[in-house]
Amino acid sequence: MEQNNVNLTFKDQKDTLIRLLKYALPFKGLITIVILMLTISTLTGMATPYLVMIFIDDYLTQRVFPDNEIMLLIIAFVAVTLGGVIATYFQRYFLQYLAIRVIQQIRIDAFKKIGKLGMRYFDRVPGGSVVSRLTNDTEAIIEMFIGVLATFLMAAFMMVSSFVMMIILDIRLALFASIMIPIIVLVIAVYRKFSARFFSYTRQLLSDLNAKIAESIEGMKIIQVFNQEDRLQREFRKINEEHFDYNMRTIRLDGLLLSPMMNFIYIIGVALILGYFGILSFEGAVTAGVVFAFIQYLERFFEPINQVTQSLNIFQQALVSASRVFTLMDDETLQPEQQEKIDKKITDARIEFKDVTFSYDGKRDVLKNISFVAEPGETVALVGHTGSGKSSIINLFMRFYEFERGEILIDGHSIKDYQKEQLKKNVGLVLQDAFIFYGTVESNIRLYHPTMTFEQVKAAAEFVSANGFIERLPDRYKHKVLEKGAAFSSGERQLLAFARTMAVDPKILILDEATANIDSETEEEIQSALEKMRKNRTTLAIAHRLSTIQNADQILVLNKGEIVERGTHDELIRLGGIYNNMYQLQNRV
Numbered sequence: 005m006e007q008n009n010v011n012l013t014f015k016d017q018k019d020t021l022i023r024l025l026k027y028a029l030p031f032k033g034l035i036t037i038v039i040l041m042l043t044i045s046t047l048t049g050m051a052t053p054y055l056v057m058i059f060i061d062d063y064l065t066q067r068v069f070p071d072n073e074i075m076l077l078i079i080a081f082v083a084v085t086l087g088g089v090i091a092t093y094f095q096r097y098f099l100q101y102l103a104i105r106v107i108q109q110i111r112i113d114a115f116k117k118i119g120k121l122g123m124r125y126f127d128r129v130p131g132g133s134v135v136s137r138l139t140n141d142t143e144a145i146i147e148m149f150i151g152v153l154a155t156f157l158m159a160a161f162m163m164v165s166s167f168v169m170m171i172i173l174d175i176r177l178a179l180f181a182s183i184m185i186p187i188i189v190l191v192i193a194v195y196r197k198f199s200a201r202f203f204s205y206t207r208q209l210l211s212d213l214n215a216k217i218a219e220s221i222e223g224m225k226i227i228q229v230f231n232q233e234d235r236l237q238r239e240f241r242k243i244n245e246e247h248f249d250y251n252m253r254t255i256r257l258d259g260l261l262l263s264p265m266m267n268f269i270y271i272i273g274v275a276l277i278l279g280y281f282g283i284l285s286f287e288g289a290v291t292a293g294v295v296f297a298f299i300q301y302l303e304r305f306f307e308p309i310n311q312v313t314q315s316l317n318i319f320q321q322a323l324v325s326a327s328r329v330f331t332l333m334d335d336e337t338l339q340p341e342q343q344e345k346i347d348k349k350i351t352d353a354r355i356e357f358k359d360v361t362f363s364y365d366g367k368r369d370v371l372k373n374i375s376f377v378a379e380p381g382e383t384v385a386l387v388g389h390t391g392s393g394k395s396s397i398i399n400l401f402m403r404f405y406e407f408e409r410g411e412i413l414i415d416g417h418s419i420k421d422y423q424k425e426q427l428k429k430n431v432g433l434v435l436q437d438a439f440i441f442y443g444t445v446e447s448n449i450r451l452y453h454p455t456m457t458f459e460q461v462k463a464a465a466e467f468v469s470a471n472g473f474i475e476r477l478p479d480r481y482k483h484k485v486l487e488k489g490a491a492f493s494s495g496e497r498q499l500l501a502f503a504r505t506m507a508v509d510p511k512i513l514i515l516d517e518a519t520a521n522i523d524s525e526t527e528e529e530i531q532s533a534l535e536k537m538r539k540n541r542t543t544l545a546i547a548h549r550l551s552t553i554q555n556a557d558q559i560l561v562l563n564k565g566e567i568v569e570r571g572t573h574d575e576l577i578r579l580g581g582i583y584n585n586m587y588q589l590q591n592r593v
Contacts, residue, residue, distance in 0.1 A: 016327065017323050017327075020323050020326050020327045020330060021323060021326075023326070023330060024106075024145065024148075024322075024326050027106045027109055027110060028102060028106055028149075031102055031105060031106075034098055034101065034102050035102070037094070037098050038095055038098050038099050038102065038157075039157070041091045041092070041094045041095035041098070042091075042095050042157050042158055042161055043161065044087060044088070044091035045088045045091040045092045045095060045158070046158065046161035046162055046165055047165065048084045048085065048087050048088030048091065049088060049162065049165075049304065050162075050165045050166065050169055050301075050304070051084045052081065052084055052085060052088075053169075053296070053297045053300035053301060053304075054169070054297060055077060055080060055081050055084065056081075056296060056297070056300075057296060057297035058077065059074075059077055060296060063077075096150075099149065099150060099153065100149075100150050102149065103146050103148075103149030103150045103153075104146065106145075106149060107142050107143075107145055107146045107149070110142060110145065110329060111138055111142055113333060114137065114138055114142075114329055114332060114333055115138060117332060117333045117335075118134065118138075118332075120338055120339055121335065121337055121338060121339070122337050122338050122339045122340065122404065122405065122406075123399070123404040123405060124337045124364075124405065125335060125337035127364075130215035130218070130219065131215070131218055132211070132214040132215030132216065132217060132218030132219065133211045133212070133214065133215045134332070135214060135218065136210060136211040136214040136215070137211070137328050137329050137332050138329075140210055140211075140214070140325070141325035141326070141328050141329050142325070142329060144318075144321045144322050144324075144325035144326075145322050145325055145326050145329070147318050147321075147322060148318060148319055148321075148322030148323075148326075152318050152319045152322065155308070156319075158308060159308030160308075162304050162305070162307070162308045163305055163308055166301045166302070166304040166305040167182070167305060169297075169301045170301050170302065170305070173297060173301070184269055184272075187269060188269060191265055191269075195257065198257055202250050202253050202254045202257065205246075205250045206247060206250045206251060206254065206321075206324075208328075209243060209246050209247040209250060210247060211328070212243050213240070213243050213244065213247060216236075216239065216240055216243060217240075220236050220240075339403065339404075340403045340404075340405065340406035340420070342403075342420060342421070342422060342423060342424045342427070343418075343420050343421050347423065348415075348417060348422065348426075349426065350414055350415060350422070350426060350427075350430040350511055350512070351415060351511075352380040352415050353380050353381075353414065353415070353430070353511040353512045353541070353542040354377070354378070354379055354380050354413075354414065354415050354416070354542065355377070355378040355384075355401075355412075355413070355414060355512065355542055355544070356376075356377045356378075356411075356412070356413040356414075356416075357374050357375055357376050357377075357397070357410070357411075357412055357413075358375055358410055358411040358412075358413065359373050359374070359375055359409070359410040359411070360373070360374040360375070360397075360400065360407060360409065360410030360411070360412060361373055361374070361407075361409040361410055362396060362400060362405070362407045362408075362409070362410075364396075364405070369565060370393050370396050370565050371393045371396050371397065371400075371565045372564075372565045372566045373410070373566070374393075374397060374410070374565075374566075374567060375567070376558070376560055376567065376570065378542050378543075378544060378558070379542070379557075380542055381540050381541065381542060382542060382543070382557040382558065383538050383542075383543040383545060383553070383555070383556045383557050383558075384543065384544055384545070384556065384557065384558045384559075384560060385545045385546075385547050385553035385556040385558070385559045385560065386398075386544065386545065386546050386547070386560050386562060387546075387547050387548075387550060387553070387559060387560070387561055387562070387583065387586065388561055388562035388563055388582075389563070389586075391564075392562040392563050392564065392565065393562045393564075393565040393566075394546045394562055395516065395546065396565075397544070397562075398514055398516055398544065398546060400412060401419070401431075401514065401544065402431065402433060402514065403419070403427065414512075429508060429510070430510050430511045430512055431510055431511075431512045431514060432505035432506070432508065432510035432512065432513050432514065433505065433514045433516070434498075434501050434502060434505055434513075434514070434515050434516065435501070435516045436516050436517040438494075438497040438498045438500065438501035439501075440485055440492065440497050440500060440501075441485070442485060442486065443484075443485055444479075444481065444482050444483060444484060444485060445474055445477065445480070445481050445482070445483050445485060445500065446458065446461055446481040446482060447485075448485060448500055448504060449461045449464055449465060449481075449500065449503045449504050449507050450507065451504055451507075453507070453508070456507060458481070460507060461481065461503075461507060462481065464503045464504070464506045464507035465481075465499075465503040467503070467506050467533075467536060467537075468499055468502035468503050468506055468533040468536070468537065469499065469532065469533050470496075470499035470500060470502065470503045470533075473496050473499070495530060498530060499530070499533065502530075502533050502534075502537060505537070506537060510541065511541060511542065512541065512542050512543070512544075513537060513538060513541045513542070513543040513544075513545075514543075514544050514545075515534070515543065515544070515545040515546065516546045517546050517547060517548050517549075531552065534552075549590070550573075550583075550586060550587050550590055551590070551591075553573075554573040555573075556572070556573070557572070558570060558571070558572065559571060559572065559573060559576055559583065561576065561581070561582050561583045563582060568581070568582060569581050569582055569583055
């Protein structure tokens with residue numbers, strides 16, 4: 005499983021928060037409305053205890069109830085309360101709208117970054133972990149914007165306004181109440197230190213769970229064939245137990261340092277203030293309205309603190325989740341970049357490898373001084389035992405990995421110097437396992453090329469003889485395709501992949517054992533399609549079935565990353581080396 009640095013320092017958290025808030029900057033107008041609504045709701049909350057104090061001291065204790073004044077006081081109370089309700093509604097509505105917009109943009113940016121990541125990244129990071137970052141982690145960020153930021157902003161407004169009102173009522177008592185603030189800050193600091201660690205582990209374990217689930221679903225056939233259900237369940241249960249353990253640690257921490265501790269501090273504060281008013285009453289009169297108002301403002305001073313502490317766990321989760329998303333977005337394991345030094349078209353499609361040496365890990369070379377030429381229109385086949393370096397040659401040519409030693413040339417120019425669009429347009433790839441997207445037959449052949457017409461789609465299918473089975477489908481080219489083309493045979497999926505490749509009419513064709521998973525009955529049809537596809541195109545083909553590449557213009561035999569034999573089929577048979585041995589083994593009756 006992927007491992008990350010799970011200990012976020014205070015600086016890490018601060019930087020993550022600032023970066024999150026920057027996503028909200030484009031919505032300045034919306035933020036202004038939210039702050040305005042927060043101000044109104046806070047001011048109305050401060051006004052109601054003051055109105056009640058006036059009623060108690062000026063009317064209730066005096067037993068004087070003038071109709072006009074009481075009616076105005078009631079109207080004012082109702083208007084203030086109603087205004088607060090309306091302002092709170094719009095504040096929450098616009099804040100949620102803002103949160104969804106922000107997360108929408110974060111997801112778009114993260115998904116865009118995934119498209120730029122190189123194959124090295126996906127070699128080390130499970131797919132389930134990547135999915136977890138774009139789903140679970142971004143959902144946690146939404147909760148922060150909706151629940152936490154609103155709480156924090158309102159808390160700031162309420163604490164300041166409550167403190168101001170307490171100063172107006174009694175400055176000595178207000179200063180006395182402020183002594184408890186350092187205690188609260190200390191509690192929050194301790195909570196932040198431990199909770200950040202627990203939440204980081206929890207999110208990582210949740211990511212591991214998603215990775216394990218995705219891996220199990222993807223490999224369910226193998227799991228069932230090899231009777232590995234119990235082993236997978238044990239592994240899943242272990243990760244699940246660890247996730248449960250860290251969740252419980254968080255719950256115990258919340259129970260100790262959040263609401264109970266804040267309530268205890270609040271009760272101590274109320275007791276001290278009531279004691280102060282009791283002592284003050286011996287020296288002079290203290291009105292019931294002032295006592296009521298002061299207690300109300302003290303409660304409004306502590307209530308947002310309590311709400312903030314209750315939201316700290318969500319806040320911590322959101323920061324950890326945001327940090328994981330930003331880690332993905334900041335990852336520098338990118339696709340090899342094109343220098344784009346030349347604005348040149350690929351015309352002849354002559355391919356040349358010159359002394360190319362390559363290592364995946366920087367330690368062990370998987371390719372060693374690979375040199376060969378594929379002349380325009382030629383087919384060069386790559387054969388060899390597993391691990392000999394065949395796929396690595398294709399990976400480098402397709403620019404899935406960067407190479408540092410040697411040169412790969414197309415028409416005499418470095419492959420690194422061509423514009424990316426020029427390469428993608430002129431190089432077609434057919435993999436051993438044809439990947440079919442959810443959608444329709446037409447969308448899989450078109451593959452979202454907006455300028456491609458239906459006539460071009462149909463012509464590509466006819467060119468590779470895929471139109472036969474497509475026309476037999478209920479909706480033909482509009483037929484719905486299940487995920488990965490599950491309802492199609494392997495041969496039908498491969499024909500769709502051929503049509504997809506031919507639809508863009510590439511000058512260079514890369515075949516990664518395109519017939520490996522094809523049954524004998526379908527192989528003749530596939531071979532006929534391949535023959536047409538290779539005609540007048542420079543082709544690099546990986547082959548395990550040597551019978552499929554006997555007509556290749558040149559066959560390269562690889563062993564441990566080196567080309568050890570080269571020539572035509574007949575030449576290699578006469579040589580009596582590795583190729584001849586492989587051929588005899590495959591054709592032994």
